[in-house]
Amino acid sequence: AQTVTQSQPEMSVQEAETVTLSCTYDTSESDYYLFWYKQPPSRQMILVIRQEAYKQQNATENRFSVNFQKAAKSFSLKISDSQLGDAAMYFCAYRSALPGTYKYIFGTGTRLKVLA
C-alpha cells in the first residue's frame, strides 16, 4: 500500500524568505500524480501545485516550485518570497495513475507560520 509522510509538523519562515516543506512517499508504481494542497485558517483546501511522475521537469507555479526526486521518492515544496498569506497547513498527496484508481492518499500536514 502507498504511504505519504510529512516529517515536519510545523515550520516557520520570515516574510520574504524561502522555505522548503518535505514530503516522502512509498509506492511500487511507476506512474502516479503528486500534489501539494494548502489549507488556510478558512479550512478551504486549495491546490497549490501538481506533478506527474513521468515528467522529469519540476512543476512551478509562480512562487511555488517542487523538487521531485523520483528515485528517492521525495517531493518537496519550495515557497519563495514568503508572504503572510502563505501561513497555512500544507498537505502532500499521492494518487496512482492506474486506470480506475481514484483514491488519494494524504500526508498528515505541515503547519507553516510566516513571521513578519
Place this chain on the structure above:
Amino acid sequence: DGGITQSPKYLFRKEGQNVTLSCEQNLNHDAMYWYRQDPGQGLRLIYYSQIVNDFQKGDIAEGYSVSREKKESFPLTVTSAQKNPTAFYLCASSIRRTSGVQETQYFGPGTRLLVL
C-alpha cells in the same frame, strides 16, 4: 461559477440522531469523495464514488453511509453508530481519467459537525 458546495457550514447532532451532510458539484466530475479531518491529523477517506449508483468504502467508513443517485450530488449520513462524529468533513470531486486530461481533486468549503 463552477464549484463544490457543502451545506450546512455548521451542524449539531444530538445523541442517537442521524444527520446528513450535503455535497453538490457542478463541475461535471465523475468521482466524488468524503473525508474526515480531526485536529492535528491529515485527511482520512470515508467513502468515494467513481460513477452514479456506485460507491466504495474508504479507510473509516464505519458509522457512515452515502448515496450517489445523481452525478452532481453525494450526501453523507452520519449515523448514530458513529460514536465520535465531532470533526470537520470535506467533500471533493475529480474528473474521470481520460487520455491527456490531468486529474486533480477539488474540495468544497467543508462542514463542521458538533455533538450536543
